[in-house]
Amino acid sequence: MSMNVFSRWLARFLPEDQYGIDDVSGINKRYKKFRTNLLTTMLTISLLPAIITAAIGYFQYRDLLQTTEREQLLWNLEGAQKTMQALINELHSSIEFIVREDRCDEILDQDTLDGMLIRLKLKYNGFVDLGVIDSRGIQLTYSGPYKLKGYNYRVQEWFEHVRGRGFYISNVFLGYRNIPHFVIAVSKKRPDSEDHWVLRATINADTLQEFISTINTKASDDIFLVSRTGKLQTSSRYFGNAMEYCPICETSSHLHEIFKLERGMGDVLQVSAPLENTPWMLVLVKEKYIHQAAWFSFRKRLLLIFLGCSATCLVISYSLANMLTNRIRETDEKRQSLLTEAEHSNKLASIGRLAAGVAHEINNPLAIIDQKSGLMQDLLGLTEEFKYKEKFYTSIAGIQNSVGRCKAITHRLLGFARRMDVILEEIKLNELIQEVLNFLEKEAMYNRIRMELGFQADLPTIYCDRGQLQQIFLNIINNAIDAIGKDGLIAISTRLQGNDVLVRIKDSGPGIPPNILQHIFDPFFTTKAPGKGTGLGLSITYGLVKKLGGEITVSSEVGKGATFEIRLPVKPDKSAERDNNERNQSINR
Incomplete structure (x- = not known):
């Protein structure tokens, strides 16, 4: 059954027999169609494995790059998180050093507090002011550019947080000065009573930006801090300046989360991690692997290899299709020529038999004429001279020449009927x-x-x-x-x-x-x-x-x-x- 189906398909695939067909344009169309079908089949057979292999290589390498990219980005996030945490801990330590429990009365002195602010500014230029606040929320002593002595912070949310936990870092906000800054507050218990006192330090948000700049790395395309509510604490390359809202960042509440962001520049990978004792998240963003040199180089090489293979397959398939079509055409033409020659030979044989019969019938009278003319010539030689003897000789010679010509003609006619000797x-x-x-x-x-x-x-x-x-x-x-x-x-x-x-x-x-x-x-x-x-x-x-x-x-x-x-x-x-x-x-x- 399968052989019959294959035979029928092969019969439709191959060009039709051209024997007996006089339409040259129709024959050329059939061979052109056969060449096209053969070329299409060969290209399909040769290119299909190449396409499958290229597709497998494409997706496998893409997945490998994606995995490597994620691992690299997470590794960089851990390093950046440790660096940023160390900087924040250093700020915390600097404030803790000032607020030892036995120094409460000392730092209430205005000169002492001013000196401490100067020393802090020498280490971190972003410090703006220092203030000592009692348990009622009233700022007892203040060192800074503003007149905030006696200001009551009782109703501020951060005041309750620092009294409860002992340490507090706020989000970046504008506040009284209308300049982005954040607050570090430390609460300590007075040694002679149950009351608490708080040291409040105000730091410009530029300090955080400087910290971020020190750990910026080529391994990521963007690094910034963001609050848990999605408000930027430092500037971001993709999402804007500090204090602007980042719509996708508020969900980044767990360590090593990976997001795919649909943006005009394409997909990006984002990872985030919380900073301990702060309300901030450290976020790293990297344009997806498709924007990297390795991926571009791989795609370019894969495309060149595929195009090279396709071109090679096309040239080889086209050459083979032409060669096979020409061979089949030559074979068909030889077959047709043999059939035509056989038919021609049969016709020649029939005519040859007719020509042979005619030649034999003519040769018999010619032989008699030749014989009699020879006899006449011999008899004429035995007779005496007479008036018209030379004329008789001339006439007999003319008869013999004509007989010779007729014999040559019949000889050619017989040559058409049978193979005659070739005189080389x-x-x-x-x-x-x-x-x-x-x-x-x-x-x-x-x-x-x-x-x-x-x-x-x-x-x-x-x-x-x-x-x-x-x-x-x-x-x-x-x-x-x-x-x-x-x-x-x-x-x-x-x-x-x-x-x-x-x-x-x-x-x-x-x-x-x-x-x-x-x-x-x-x-x-x-x-x-x-x-x-x-x-x-x-x-x-x-x-x-x-x-x-x-x-x-x-x-x-x-x-x-x-x-x-x-x-x-x-x-x-x-x-x-x-x-x-x-x-x-x-x-x-």
Whole structure:
């Protein structure tokens, strides 16, 4: 069942048999369709594995880069988190050093507090002011650029937080000064009572930006601090300046969360981690791996390799498709040629049998005429001289010459019917063609047909049959004259090509249509008017060329004339030469 399906598919795939089809354009379309189908099939078979392999490599490498990118980004986040935490802890330690429990009364002194602020500014330029606040929320002592002594912080949210936990860092806010800053507050218990006191330090938000800048790394494209509610504490490359709202950052409440952000510049990877004892999240953002040099380089190489493979497959498939199509076409043409030649041979055999019968019937009377004329010549030699004796001799010689000519004609006619002996001799082909042209010179002049000769001067002599060569060229040139009619040109050229001599005869006639061209060597096939041709000339010519070991081909375009090419071996094959030598030896004996 499967074999039958495959056979039917193969029959539709291969071009149809062209034997007996005269439509050349239809044949060309069938082979063009076959070439296209074959090329499509070969490209599909060759490119499909390449496409699958490229797709697998693409996605596998993408996943590998994505995993590596995430691991690298998380590793950088941990390092940045530790650095930032150390800086914050250092700020905390600096404040803790000031607020030892035994220094409450000391720092209430204005000069002492001013000195502490100066020392802190020397270490961290971002410190703005210091204030000591009692348990009622009233600022007892203040060191800074503003008049905040006596200010009551009782209702501030941060005041309750610092009293409850002992340490507090606020989010960045504008406050009284309308400048972004944040507060660090530390609460301590007085040693002589149960009351608490608070040291409040105000620091510009630029300090955080400086901290972030010190840990900025090429491993990430953006690093910033954000509050738990999504408000930026430092500037961000992608989301704006400090105090602006970051819509996607408020969800970053767990360590090592990875987000994919759909933005105009493409997807990005974001990781975040909380900073201990602060309300802040440290966030690292990196443009996704597709924006990295490794990914670009891989895609470029993969594309180049795929295009290279595709181009190679295309060239090889196209070459193979053309080669296979041409081979199949050549095989079909050879098969058609063999079938045509077989059909041609059958026709020639039938005509040969008819020609043989006619030749034998003519040879019998000719033999009698030849015999009687010889007897008459002998008897005439025995008689005495008389007035018309020489005239009788001349007449008898004319009879014998005519008989010889008739024998030669019947000999050629029998040659069409059966293989006759080829008499090999050295022949100068250029001179032989000139002899044939001399014979047709008057007819060509009468029809105003010009002969253009292009003979190779050093053309070697060939071993061939003179009479049969004369008949070959006589038939072809005579047909060219008939085809031209009046006012035309016949170009004849000879040249050596390998071990063969090539004779090309081109006329300026009307040309031969393709449907007639393939039947031109068929017996009795003629396009001449009834009574003006038998259709045997080119058939006999074809048979003679084959018998001499040569090849004859014809090409033509309608309106551009026809060209006959006769290829003859310089020397016959050994078997023909041996037969000829044996025949000559038998004649000599």
